[in-house]
Amino acid sequence: LVAWTIMITAFADTDDADGAQEFFDRMPQRDFVCWNAMAAARTHSGQMQLAKMLFDKMPERDVVSWTLLVVGNAEKGLVELAEAAFSRMPLRSVVSWNVMVQAYAQNGYLETARFTFDSMPMRTNISWNLLVAAYADAGQVQQARFLFDAVPDKDPVAWATMVAGYAQNGYLEEAQEVFEVIPQKTVVAWSSLIAAFAHAAKVESARRVFDLLPGRNLYTWNSMLSAYSQNGYGTQAVELFRQMVQEGGTMPDPIAFMSLLTACNHVGLVELSWEQFVSMRNDFGIDPRQGHYRCMIDVLARSGRLVEAEELMATMPFAPD
């Protein structure tokens, strides 16, 4: 039973809810944990109607089942339904409360989120961290900082969240100040610092941070790549991309290619753009998404190659916008 549930979760982690369902259907017997795992798989792939069906069919529902219902509705923007599920729950764990705070915050009800946070019977680090992040996402950096200062035992996520909050809102100095005093600097904090410099157009500094940080990963490569591309350093971006693949042994993702194409675009390197665009699928097996097409069409059109631009637009597997 445990092994089956692990399989279901593994499929869910790769966004394959149907694969999870196949396992679920073949299970000799089921307990509420595997029902929940299956409901979570549907919930996280956005299939709320199926998730709700599972919820209704469950022989028994525990706090996890109910919390999943809150999450699912919240992610679909259905705050009232999330709220209804939350109030109908027979029992609420701290996770349920966290989820409800998040539900309000992510749907624009920051005040209600705060009120709910204040009424929580107990809090974890996650409760604090998610609200700090919510304030920062809403551009309320001072509020974020104020709450951050009140966090009792700041974990590495809290610190990274605050640096990221400053970075995203263009507060370079504050981001640096917080970063300096972080007890355990995670790679997330490092990459946020790169972003902070990048948004302030301090590309050299961003690069210095990139060279200093321990443990490069896809995010740090991408952060540096976008630092170059957003500031018009086309050739550096291309070179960094090459290093990422060849020396870093990192598999680029669609985001890396967005930065790369944007970088080529800024420099007007049409041929190079096209090369990368083709290479995406041929060498890396990544199907270009709408953003990649848009970027590529833009490069072509700007350089006067209107026929090719039109052709690409006509053959792309998306509706033109």
Next chain:
RNA sequence: GUGUACUGAUUCUCCAC
């Protein structure tokens, strides 16, 4: 004592200016 729910970093989009 094992399996299921919640938080942080990179591009674009959206929104605002």
